[in-house]
Amino acid sequence: MGFGRAMRGGRQGWAATALAGALAGALLGALAGLSPTPAAARLVQADLARVAVAPPPGARARLDLAFTDADEERSTTLAEAAGGRPVLLLPVDYSCGNVCDPMLSLSAAALQATGLAAGRDYAFVLVGLDPRDDAAAARRMLSETLGPAPSPTRPQALVGSTDTVAALTGALGYGFVPDPNTDSIAHPAAAILLTPEGRVARVLSPLALNGRDLRLALIEAGEGRTGTLGDRLALLCYGFDAATGVYTPLVRRILAVAGAATVLGIALLVLLLARAGRVRTT
Template sequence: MRKILVLAFALFSLTTGHIFAQIDQSPEVGVIEHLGKQIPLDLKFVNDKFQTVTLRQLITKPTILSFVYFDCPGLCSPLLEGVGDVIRKTDLTLGKDYQVITISFNYRDTPEKAKEKKKRFVDKYSSGKGDGWIFLTTDSASIFKITDATGFKTKAVGLDFVHPSAIIAVSPTGHITRYLYGITFMPIDFKMAIIEANKEQARPTIQKILLLCYSYDQTSQRFALDVTKIAGIIIVFFLLVFVVVFLLRPKKKNKN
């Protein structure tokens, strides 16, 4: 019996170690949460009005950061549609209670493209509150610094990029307080992210744990169910049940 328990514990440790180590892995493409960390506020960007600005100048209220590139054939437009949709559904006022800053992670993108992209989404979603949704471009060095600071990892493939889909809540002092994943967002999640950012409260994301069951498909630029991970989690569950049963049953017999 003792040998069985030792073997079960060893298998349990190996399996859980393999699965939960994936939380701390540094993916080539994906998001590594840097909750509570301050973003570099003195990086220079060019806004959609062709003005050179820093994040320190811009971030004076709760801010939602989104990273896209303007010629993206995949996730970027749906992400911005999702942001626009939740702006429209949230009872907080864009430009007053919070702001959205969209940063291009393609150094080839220009302020002209930023202006064009902004017009499309502001006209459609934000009821003319253009000053509350800012589009920025910058050089490759600044792109690396801001994406590295926020844990947003992309991979260049020719002139395109493989990249994750997420938005990031930042406090008025520039600290990261929440990550929201996907291309659509629940108004309550969006609102709570803004409220928590205003209070400087960093919250872990349950979606990060749920993503353990998914792998990022670089070809389709989507998250797909990972059968191997799911099987591993199931094995862990049954091993845990096995260990508990064999540890508890002998104690009950001895009492009798």
């Protein structure tokens, strides 16, 4: 309608057209400014290729590394956090708005479903990847994700310096890349299960954990020092599938071995009966 008046002429119509053109140009300019440019490009493929968890043979966390306990705001070490127990270590970005929150909540739920006692049978530890995140950021993440009230599966959140975090992640083969353009960190969605001595026992997916598998993994990492006789028997007939990151029953393998043993037994029995028959005839 306004454009029709402008086309019919008149100063008001041309002024309206000019104003509309100026606003449209400003809007397009603003949208162009929001578009990513080469100077503001995000992480490239070469950077993302370094985001992985690949523990070297015999990988072991340095338990003497010094951190700050976010709740008590005091100095501590990984050895003190472990307390001689297997550790579910979850590297996170305390200011992450993507996958860190569900990783934390799902890990806590899986730990609760194990039936094991926190602080006695295992330790649950978070380590902040971004040294710019202080203790307050860690407490805020815990409160927003798990609630403000203390719970048995509330993890011990640790904050460390750039060098401390680099020393820990380097020893574990945990690769992450900061993205300065988005003020975020590209990191694997992975939890690392440590033995009481700090040795890497398993790399687990916190997004696919369940109580039974995590219980078996913790008992195995603790070298059978926790759990029941039934758990230890289950470890004998369960195997860890590295492809899926969970324990799966080795039913097919057990059936194959049992079937082969049965066939061999039958063959030996037939052979013995045949020999006995020949002896009687002679």
